[in-house]
Amino acid sequence: MNTLKVKKILISQPAPSSDKSPFSELTSRHKVEIDFRPFITVEGVTVKEFRAQRVDVLAHTAVIFTSRKTIDNFFRICEECRIAVPEDMKYFCVTEAIALYLQKYIVYRKRKIFYGTATFADLMEVVGKHKDEKFLVALSDPHKPEIQQLLAKAGVKFTKIILAHTVPADLSDIAIEKYDLVACYSSADIKALHQNFSALPQGMIVATLGNATAREALTSGLAVDIMAPTPKYPSLTMAIDKYIAALNGGASVEEFGIKELPEPVVPAVAGKGKSAKSKSASAAAKASVGGGTGRRTSAAK
Secondary structure, three states, rough: OOOOOOOOEEEEOOOOOOOOOOHHHHHHOOHHHHHEOOEEEEEOOOOHHHOOOOOOHHHHOEEEEEEEHHHHHHHHHHHOOOOOOOOOOOOEEEEEEEEEHHHOOOOOOOOEEEEEEOOOHHHHHHHOOOOEEEEEEEEEEEEOOOOHHHHHOOEEEEEEEEEEEEEEEOOOOOHHOOOOOOEEEEEHHHHHHHHHHHOOOOOOEEEEEEEEOOOOOOOOOEOOOEEEEOOOOOOOHHHHHHHOOOOOOOOHHHHHOOOOOOOOOOOOOOOOOHHHHHHHHHHHEEEEEEOOOOOOOOOOO
């Protein structure tokens, strides 16, 4: 029977703006204490760094955004460099939420703003219908290599521009040994964890969101005790909720973790090989939940 209990959780994200969040439910349901602390910070590039990339913004007819941070830094750089962005510039965003954020800088017009549903692969279905555009892809460093791979595979004209750098935050004031579970939401979070703490406490439960984050944890020698999304647990909050319930009930928690992940697969481009895309996604999902770690101890070295 499991004897471990989760009493205190560290989340590598900013605190929710509303009390009605999944984390609030987690706190009340399991009587746990949750602390929120971003493990990373995003710093915009300087004008000098921007100019060193030798990218002509005005030579493009559309901009692709993957986050709100890239939107902020795109318009900041344009202002600092006195680049007047044309009114007929088109914008493509990974999600509707990111697209709506454009209202901070431009008048929102449907005819020039497009978005996907959740992932960059989803957005490619929209991008594929606008192959005559010259795309400027606004990115942070590091970023997912699949982004450029998908664009190249689709045969669209694009230029990459780095507008921000993701750097580890200073977590030296955190007493990591006080926590029973740490939740990481990106591979950068894992790297920040290593940079700030030479080793995690024995018995520390590690939860990760996404294949890239889990892969970074496994590569660095951490055990991944909880992973999401999976077909059974679509969100990390849900996975943590069910994990704690199973742990407190003395049940097995093997199904929540992973021991290994398959190599990343570049999704099929819109209109090509849709059945293959579905099969590869299904196979990856099954592989993601293929087995638990069977342990909850990890060394960060």
